[in-house]
Amino acid sequence: MVSIRPFNDNDNQRMLEIERLCPQGDEKCAMGVDKKDIIARYGLYDNWIVLVAEEDRKIAGWIGLTVKTIPEEKEKYAYITEVMVNPAFQRAGIATRLIKEAEKKATEMEAGHAYCYIYEPNKASRFLFEKMGYSEMRGIKFPGISTYKKLDVLRNIQ
Ligand SMILES: CC(C)(COP(=O)(O)OP(=O)(O)OC[C@H]1O[C@@H](n2cnc3c(N)ncnc32)[C@H](O)[C@@H]1OP(=O)(O)O)[C@@H](O)C(=O)NCCC(=O)NCCS
Known part of the structure; x- marks a missing residue:
C-alpha cells in the first residue's frame, strides 16, 4: 500500500541512491554533478514542496513542485520540477499518484x-505526462x- 508524505532530511541519502x-x-544523458543534497535545487524557489511515496516504509519515489507568480501574468502556476520512481517500484502507478497529489497541492x-x-x-x-493530460507546448x-577543422599535423610538426 503506497502512502504519500512530505520530504524530510532523513530521506536525503536514500533519494540520492x-x-x-x-x-x-x-545513457548519454548527463546525470549532473555528484550531488550531496537531493533538494539543493529547491533553494532557488520562494516556495517548494517535495512529496515522498512510500511502500512498506521504503521510499518508492518522489515529486517536487513550486508555485510561481509573475506580476504580468494573471494566474499563479505550478512548475513540476521532477518525478522519480525507484526502478523496483515502476509501472505500478506510483508516478501517477504523485502527480495527482502534486496537482492537488498546486490547486490548494x-x-x-x-x-x-x-x-x-x-x-x-x-x-506518463500525456496520460495525465499534459499537452506539448513547444520543443x-x-x-x-x-x-x-581538419589540421595538417605533419606540416605543423616540421
Ligand atoms: C517516468 C517515471 C517517473 C514513471 O514512473 P512510474 O511510477 O513507473 O509510472 P506509472 O506506473 O504511474 O505509469 C503511468 C503511465 O506512464 C507511462 N509509462 C510509465 N513508464 C513507462 C515506460 N517505461 N515506457 C512507456 N510508458 C511508460 C505509461 O503510459 C503508464 O501507464 P500504463 O502503465 O498503464 O501503461 C519513471 O520511469 C522514472 O522514475 N523514470 C526515471 C526518472 C525520470 O525520467 N523522471 C521524469 C523526468 S523528471
Missing part, C-alpha cells in the same frame, strides 16, 4: 495550471553548434 538508479532518457496554492520540462528521448516521462532547442 535512487536518483543514481534512474537514467532519464538514454491557487495555481491555475501546471507545467514541466521533459527530456525529449525520455519516452517513459512523455507517455526547446539549445543554441549550440559544434565546429570542425
